[in-house]
Amino acid sequence: MTHEHESLPEEMGEDFWNERYRSGERIWSGRPNRHLVAEAGGLSPGRALDVGSGEGADALWLAERGWRVTAVDISFVALDRAAAHAAERAPDVAERITWLEADVTRWSPPTPGFDLVTAQFMHLRPEPRARLFAGLAAAVAPGGELLVVAHHPSDLERGVPRPPDPELFYGGGEVVAALAEGEWEVLVDEARPGEQTLDGTTHTVHDLVVRARRLG
Known part of the structure; x- marks a missing residue:
């Protein structure tokens, strides 16, 4: 995941992310992502897959609402930290x-x-993004939902401090392209505005939010 103004190495693999998480006691805010709260808050709990789960804020939020969550991340440092946060909650949440x-x-x-x-x-x-989207779509059960959130490419045009690599950004069409025609209903596909403070300056940012329901 990339959330901040920084230079990107060619390969953001396991070593990169383990070192990133070791660099501080907490890297992210500890709060669930606002778009997850907005889009999933009204769903009935079931089985959830949280991909790129980091320090576990989204997984914990879901579990506290009755979801059974599989939380996946490349960094064992992040996962150990997330499990420790979960252990601090009610036993049934962990x-x-x-x-x-x-x-x-x-x-x-x-x-x-x-x-x-x-x-x-x-x-x-x-290329790996297309494979990821195909795998995410295939993992959704009939009647289930897919939620993909990302920094919208328009942030680069507005001068928001983002990694200066347009290849890393994408629109909703790339996500929708991974959905088999006739098998999905696209509920949300938008660039949603908000505010984010980066390097001490508050910016108007736009996040891509794509939410789709698998029919059946």
């Missing part, structure tokens, strides 16, 4: 989450098995 270390560009989730598949701010290069 029991609802399975923490799984995996490189999601190479790992295939069980298909179809999840009532909600969520991927927040997964900024990969086009």
